[in-house]
Each structure stands twice: as C-alpha cells, then as structure tokens.
Amino acid sequence: MDRSSQIINPVTTVTGLVREIRPWQWYKQGVMLLGIVFSQNLLNWGVWLSLLIGIVSFTTVASATYIFNDISDLEEDRNHPQKQHRPIASGQVSVSVAAVFGLILAGIGLGAAYSLGPLFLAILLAYLAQNALYSLVLKQFVFVDVLIVAIGFVLRAIAGVIAIDVFLSPWLIVSTFLLALVLAFGKRRNELEVAANPQQTRDVLGEYSENNIDQLLVMVMATLLMSYSLYTFSRTAPTMMVTLPFAFFGVFRYHHLVHTTNIAGQPEYLLTDRSSVVNLILWGIVVVAVLYNVPEMAVGVIQ
Structure with missing residues (x-):
C-alpha cells in the first residue's frame, strides 16, 4: 500500500462512519418534541435542558443501532439495489471498526440517559432491546417487522414525555x-x-x-x-x-x-x-x- 492510500483510507473510513450514523434520519427524534408541545410546556424553559439531553441520548443510541443493523444485514444489503452502496456493505468501513464505533455511541447515549433518571434509561434500554430483537429475529416475520418499527417511534414519544416529567x-x-x-x-x-x-x-x-x-x-x-x-x-x-x-x-x-x-x-x-x-x-x-x-x-x- 502506498503512502497516498494510507492518507486517503482514514478519511474514507470517517466519511463512511458519518454516513453509517445517518444524520439525515435524526429528524425521527423530532417525535420527542410532541410531549412538550401538547403538554403546553413549550415556553417552560426549565424543562428544555432535560429534553435536549434526552434527544442527544436517543440520537446517539439510534445511530449505534443503524450500525449494528447494517452489520446484521450485511449479506442482504449486498443483494439490494440501493443498500449495497452503504459503507459497511460496500466495504468502505470494516465490520470491526464499525462495531467499535457503535459501542462508543451506545455508551455515550446510555450515559446521557442515566443522567435523566432510571425510567428514561429503561425506555432507552427497551429501544435497544427492541432493535436487537428486530435485527436478529423479528424482521423475518411479516407484519411484525413494521409493528416493531412503529413501536420504536412510540418509545421516542414516551421518552420525550418522561424527560420533562409530564402526563403521558x-x-x-x-x-x-x-x-x-x-x-x-x-x-x-x-x-x-x-x-x-x-x-x-x-x-x-x-x-x-x-x-x-x-x-x-x-x-x-x-x-x-x-x-x-x-x-x-x-x-x-x-x-x-x-x-x-x-x-x-x-x-x-x-x-x-x-x-x-x-x-x-x-x-x-x-x-x-x-x-x-x-x-x-x-x-x-x-x-x-x-x-x-x-x-x-x-x-x-x-x-
């Protein structure tokens, strides 16, 4: 391997990891804002910090699940006309590097969740467990696969309510x-x-x-x-x-x-x-x- 390849590879890996965490899908955490709006606490500045921490924790954990899902779906993605271009499926990012990065993200997210209390942490752990079950087993069952995806959004909505401690x-x-x-x-x-x-x-x-x-x-x-x-x-x-x-x-x-x-x-x-x-x-x-x-x-x- 020449010197130019050594310079390019780390940059390629980093850009691949950024694509893996799918920043364009972070909008999904917007569901967590519903609680503060509909509980009429939008102008209650005292609860915004907790909500923002909650959003950050869910975003980092969700990014970790994207990585682990892609590792789990590696062979299927290589046969998909669009997903074959994902960084892990295409070989842009190695499985080992992606796994380590995913674990770091999960650790950051769970740490932030812990600062909001055991109930919020429990919701985030439930989200992680749900995604793990989906990747390993539940995605293979018709209708169950879409129900699990929907439940993931429900967990986000519940987390947004728990973060600001209002009625669900x-x-x-x-x-x-x-x-x-x-x-x-x-x-x-x-x-x-x-x-x-x-x-x-x-x-x-x-x-x-x-x-x-x-x-x-x-x-x-x-x-x-x-x-x-x-x-x-x-x-x-x-x-x-x-x-x-x-x-x-x-x-x-x-x-x-x-x-x-x-x-x-x-x-x-x-x-x-x-x-x-x-x-x-x-x-x-x-x-x-x-x-x-x-x-x-x-x-x-x-x-």
Whole structure:
C-alpha cells in the first residue's frame, strides 16, 4: 500500500462512519418534541435542558443501532439495489471498526440517559432491546417487522414525555404509533417496487404484495385520521378541530406521493416536498396558536 492510500483510507473510513450514523434520519427524534408541545410546556424553559439531553441520548443510541443493523444485514444489503452502496456493505468501513464505533455511541447515549433518571434509561434500554430483537429475529416475520418499527417511534414519544416529567397522553401514543405504521408500510411498498427479487433483498418481502400493502395503508391512514379527529373533539377547546384540514391534507399528500414517486423509500425526503413542508409548518403554527391561546395573549399584550 502506498503512502497516498494510507492518507486517503482514514478519511474514507470517517466519511463512511458519518454516513453509517445517518444524520439525515435524526429528524425521527423530532417525535420527542410532541410531549412538550401538547403538554403546553413549550415556553417552560426549565424543562428544555432535560429534553435536549434526552434527544442527544436517543440520537446517539439510534445511530449505534443503524450500525449494528447494517452489520446484521450485511449479506442482504449486498443483494439490494440501493443498500449495497452503504459503507459497511460496500466495504468502505470494516465490520470491526464499525462495531467499535457503535459501542462508543451506545455508551455515550446510555450515559446521557442515566443522567435523566432510571425510567428514561429503561425506555432507552427497551429501544435497544427492541432493535436487537428486530435485527436478529423479528424482521423475518411479516407484519411484525413494521409493528416493531412503529413501536420504536412510540418509545421516542414516551421518552420525550418522561424527560420533562409530564402526563403521558394516550392520544400521543396512538397517533404516533399509527403515523409510524403509515411510514413503515409506505417504505415496504417502495422496497417491493425497486427490488428485482424482493425475497432475496429481504426475506419477509416475499410475504408482502403491493395490493396487500395498499389495502393496509388505506386502513391505517383512515384509523390515524379518525384517532386524530377524536383527539381534537376531546379537547376542552373545540377550536383544536381547525387543525383537521392540515392533518387530512398531510395524509392524502403522502398517499399520493407513495403511488407517484419513490419518496416512501426514504421518508426523510418528505422534507423536500414543498407541499408537505408548508402544510406541516401551517399545522404547527395553528396547533401552537390553539393550545397556547395565542389570540387571547395578543389581546392581553395590546391592552
């Protein structure tokens, strides 16, 4: 090996490790913000530090799970038209280096979680255990695979609530679970479309069909919209119902994109869809305005 290779290899490895931790998927920790918004603690600056520590701990542990999942899925990823380019599957990063880096990330995340108390640490350990079971066994069972993915988002939502020590709303759990299921089924549908031999790229894909997933998508989307609608009805302030058009548009838009683009394969690409982003921002503004009585606050300031 010449000197230039010795210089390039460490840089290549580092860039590969950065790709492995998937910074573009850190948006998933945004689910942890739901608790502080809907518990009406958004302006309670005293709880923000704990929440940020919680987000950092979940982000580093999630990054570690991406690495260990890729190590576990090494052979399957090499047969996948897109995943074969991942750093571990392509050989850009060795399995041993990736494993050590993953252990370091997991240690940092668990240490940060411990500082927030045993209950938060227990949630993070449950998330780790769930991912380990998924990689080793559960990903091989049809429907169980997408349910486990959805449960991972639920654990994030619960962690966000525990970090700031507020009431855990059952509506938060149900809506998060259903939304994650929608994204998971959309991703499975995309995998079926792009894979020449679905069962070779992921064993469980052979148990799915596009028609089956389309039916499940419609079913889960309808349940999601009904659950969110019931949540708005249950609010003491009926004005929360004004957020319903944004929720319906968001779900309809995703259903349209699943069937007309490849966006479902990488849900983070929704953040590049202008209509979805604008709708999400408007939904957030209206939610905050309703929950925090912004019109009344404005009147009070004027007076």
